[in-house]
Amino acid sequence: MTERGGFDYLIVGAGFAGSVLAERLANELNLRVLIVDRRPHIGGNAYDRYDDAGILVHPYGPHIFHTNSAEVYNYLSRFTQWRPYQHRVLASVDGQLLPIPINLDTVNRLYGLSLTSFQLEEFFASVAEPIEHPRTSEDVVVGRVGRDLYNKFFRGYTRKQWGLDPSELDASVTARVPTRTNRDDRYFSDTYQAMPLHGYTRMFERMLDHPNIKVMLNTDYREIQDLVPWRYMIYTGPVDAFFDYRHGHLPYRSLEFVHETHPVEQFQPVGTVNYPNDYAYTRISEFKHITGQQHPHTSVVYEYPREGGDPYYPIPRPENAELYRLYARDAEALENVTFVGRLATYRYYNMDQVVAQALTTFRKLRERHTEATPL
Ligand code: FAD
Ligand code: UDP
Known part of the structure; x- marks a missing residue:
C-alpha cells in the first residue's frame, strides 16, 4: 500500500488483460489498484448482458472460450463454474449450409461425392497448390485445399472481413481455421471448451471483488491520471493512442454489430453461420446455442466489417508489424x-x-516488487 494512501497501480481497461492483473496484484501482492474503463461496464469486449427480451447476449460479438492451457483454465475456474460447449459453424456456400472448418462432409456435400477420409487426402493432394514457405493467407489455404475451395470459403469472407485480399494478409489469419479429413465439425479442437456458467460479466465481477480494487467506469484515464496518485500504470488500450499517434495510426479493423430478437425458439441450426460470398455481413451468431439458455424467443447478432470505428482487430501484415515495432x-x-x-x-x-x-x-511485475520494493 502506498504511504500517501494513493494507488500502487492505475490500470487502464477492465477487459481480460486489465482485470486479471488487477486481481493478481490485489490478491497476491496486496497492492492497491484503481482500474478505469471509458466504457460503462467491465469485461472489455467479452462483456455480456441480458437484453430487453431477457436473453443473455454478447454486445461485442460472440465470445466462445477455448484453450489448451490448463493454467489459464484453472485460473479462471476460481471465478466461474463452466458449461461445456463445443462451437459449430456452418458456411452458406452454393445454396447449402456446409461445415467449416472444411471436413469430409463439406467436400462430399459440396461436390456430391462420397469420398472416404483416405480418398479426401488424395483429393486435397490433387487440387492443392503446394507452396514451400506459405507467407500469406492465400498461400495457406490454396496450399492445403486448392483454389476452388479457397474461392468458395475463404476469399470472399476474408476480403469482406479485412477489406484486403488474403494475399495481402499474413498466413496466421486464415491458418486459425484448420482443414480436416475426418467428420469432426467442431470449430475448435482445444482441450478445454466451455462457457462461463453465469456469463462473462459475472466472472469479471468476481475477479474484481476485492477491497484493494476500485473500479471507475465511464472514465478515460486521461481525465484522472493527474488527479489520483499512483505509482505504476498498466495500459490495455490501443498502443498508438497512448503515444498520441506519434508514428502514425496503427490500422485496426472495426465491426458494426446489429442485434435482433426474433419471436421464434430457434433462428438457425448452429451457433454461427458464415456468409463468405453473400451480403455485407460476415456471419450471424445465435446466442442461445452458445449459452444454453432456454427461452421462447431468440437473439442474434450480425457482424458488418467497418474501416473506422472502435478498434477490434489488429491487422496482421508486414507493414503494420513494422509500424508496431x-x-x-x-x-x-x-x-x-x-x-x-x-x-x-x-x-x-x-x-x-x-x-x-x-x-x-504478473510474474514479471512480482519480481519487480519482491526485489525492489519490500512489502
Ligand atoms: P479489451 O477487451 O478490448 O479491453 C480493453 C479495454 O480498455 C476496453 O474495455 C476499453 O474500453 C478500455 N480502454 C481503452 N482505452 C481506454 C482509455 N483511454 N481509458 C479508459 N479505458 C480505455 N476471443 C476468444 O477467445 N474467443 C472468441 O470467440 C472471440 N470472439 C471475438 C469476437 C469478436 C467480434 C472480437 C472483436 C473479439 C473476439 N475475441 C474472441 C477476442 C477477445 O475479445 C480478446 O482477446 C479479449 O477480449 C481482449 O482483451 P483485452 O483486455 O486485451 O482488450
Ligand atoms: N475465414 C474465412 N472463412 C470462414 C472463416 C474464417 O475466410 O468461413 C478467415 C477470415 O479471414 C477470418 C479468419 O479466417 O478473419 C479467422 O477466422 P476466425 O473465425 O478465427 O475469426 P474471428 O472469430 O477472430 O473473427
Whole structure:
C-alpha cells in the first residue's frame, strides 16, 4: 500500500488483460489498484448482458472460450463454474449450409461425392497448390485445399472481413481455421471448451471483488491520471493512442454489430453461420446455442466489417508489424508503464492468450516488487 494512501497501480481497461492483473496484484501482492474503463461496464469486449427480451447476449460479438492451457483454465475456474460447449459453424456456400472448418462432409456435400477420409487426402493432394514457405493467407489455404475451395470459403469472407485480399494478409489469419479429413465439425479442437456458467460479466465481477480494487467506469484515464496518485500504470488500450499517434495510426479493423430478437425458439441450426460470398455481413451468431439458455424467443447478432470505428482487430501484415515495432520500442522505454492485451501489444489474440499474457506479465511485475520494493 502506498504511504500517501494513493494507488500502487492505475490500470487502464477492465477487459481480460486489465482485470486479471488487477486481481493478481490485489490478491497476491496486496497492492492497491484503481482500474478505469471509458466504457460503462467491465469485461472489455467479452462483456455480456441480458437484453430487453431477457436473453443473455454478447454486445461485442460472440465470445466462445477455448484453450489448451490448463493454467489459464484453472485460473479462471476460481471465478466461474463452466458449461461445456463445443462451437459449430456452418458456411452458406452454393445454396447449402456446409461445415467449416472444411471436413469430409463439406467436400462430399459440396461436390456430391462420397469420398472416404483416405480418398479426401488424395483429393486435397490433387487440387492443392503446394507452396514451400506459405507467407500469406492465400498461400495457406490454396496450399492445403486448392483454389476452388479457397474461392468458395475463404476469399470472399476474408476480403469482406479485412477489406484486403488474403494475399495481402499474413498466413496466421486464415491458418486459425484448420482443414480436416475426418467428420469432426467442431470449430475448435482445444482441450478445454466451455462457457462461463453465469456469463462473462459475472466472472469479471468476481475477479474484481476485492477491497484493494476500485473500479471507475465511464472514465478515460486521461481525465484522472493527474488527479489520483499512483505509482505504476498498466495500459490495455490501443498502443498508438497512448503515444498520441506519434508514428502514425496503427490500422485496426472495426465491426458494426446489429442485434435482433426474433419471436421464434430457434433462428438457425448452429451457433454461427458464415456468409463468405453473400451480403455485407460476415456471419450471424445465435446466442442461445452458445449459452444454453432456454427461452421462447431468440437473439442474434450480425457482424458488418467497418474501416473506422472502435478498434477490434489488429491487422496482421508486414507493414503494420513494422509500424508496431516503433511503438513497442517506445513502450519498452517507459519504466513505470506496462502494455498488455490485444490492442496494447497489437496481437490477434484470443481471450485465453490474453489471460496467459497477463499472468506472465504478473510474474514479471512480482519480481519487480519482491526485489525492489519490500512489502
Ligand atoms: P479489451 O477487451 O478490448 O479491453 C480493453 C479495454 O480498455 C476496453 O474495455 C476499453 O474500453 C478500455 N480502454 C481503452 N482505452 C481506454 C482509455 N483511454 N481509458 C479508459 N479505458 C480505455 N476471443 C476468444 O477467445 N474467443 C472468441 O470467440 C472471440 N470472439 C471475438 C469476437 C469478436 C467480434 C472480437 C472483436 C473479439 C473476439 N475475441 C474472441 C477476442 C477477445 O475479445 C480478446 O482477446 C479479449 O477480449 C481482449 O482483451 P483485452 O483486455 O486485451 O482488450
Ligand atoms: N475465414 C474465412 N472463412 C470462414 C472463416 C474464417 O475466410 O468461413 C478467415 C477470415 O479471414 C477470418 C479468419 O479466417 O478473419 C479467422 O477466422 P476466425 O473465425 O478465427 O475469426 P474471428 O472469430 O477472430 O473473427
